[in-house]
Amino acid sequence: MSRSAYLIFKPASEQRETEQELMEIRAMLEPEFNLSVYSTTPEVSAGQLAHQAVENGAEVVIAAGGDGTVSAAAEALINTDIPFGVIPRGTANAFATYLDIPSDLKAACQVILAGNTRLVDTALCNGKPMVLLAGIGFEAKTVEQADKEAKNRFGAFAYILAGIKQFWQGVKPFETNVETESQTATIQQATAITVANSAPPTSVLAHGTTGVYVDDGLLDVTITSPQSRLEGAIALYHLLKSGFNDRAVELDNVHHLRAKHIKITTEPPQPVVLDGNLKGTTPVEIECIPNSLNVLVPNNQI
The missing domain is CATH 3.40.50.10330 (Probable inorganic polyphosphate/atp-NAD kinase; domain 1)
Incomplete structure (x- = not known):
């Protein structure tokens, strides 16, 4: 049957x-x-x-x-x-x-x-499902700029074009407070925060940590705080490398940590993009749900 x-x-x-x-x-x-x-x-x-x-x-x-x-x-x-x-x-x-x-x-x-199936983690961000990541600041503003017409014409390249435009226009820094189950930190001049459950190397801003793993029961948090376009370009370069070699970025303006549960507030409030769609503004509260989704995957992912 x-x-x-x-x-x-x-x-x-x-x-x-x-x-x-x-x-x-x-x-x-x-x-x-x-x-x-x-x-x-x-x-x-x-x-x-x-x-x-x-x-x-x-x-x-x-x-x-x-x-x-x-x-x-x-x-x-x-x-x-x-x-x-x-x-x-x-x-x-x-x-x-x-x-x-x-x-x-x-x-x-x-x-x-x-x-063939594989159990992977998911997360809830302010009660909404998250399989990929939440982006605050730079990434959310990039998604805002990548309009529907551009996405229809250029596909994923529309996000790259919007990101370049956003980068050269400059991103206004904001203060953020990050609270996890084990620590609290305040960063005065953040420009982007990414909380990832899973992320391919092309999700550049997610890769401050030593690899983003979808079945480790943890969220990977990357916060960038460059003070100039040059510092921003250097940070993006190292984040891109990290996405492919799974080595943590060691820069003073790239902060990273892992946690199961995280609360993020910003001043002023910042737009939030959740799994590619804009979903309001900060504050956000995100919790990982380990081994919670049974996905049909290729043989090499079992």
């Missing part, structure tokens, strides 16, 4: 593209699964659809969309044994990239069909 699977599908901007992608996914998955397809709308979120799938007894839940869709759908599956499949179709797809889930639709479906 086929297993019941719920596909939560975020439509593309072009109707023809949506129909073609959905046809390809169905062709791959329906021979194996009794597949129910539900599309998100402005009124019905991926999170609502995922909760509905769980209530209806889904044996597998699959999210086809970007990081925001994946994060929202994951909320309903936290601390369940239900396998969670990811078909990356968004602008950045950082969560899929981190877990080596391929961007090609058919290859991503093959990962789901293979059935």
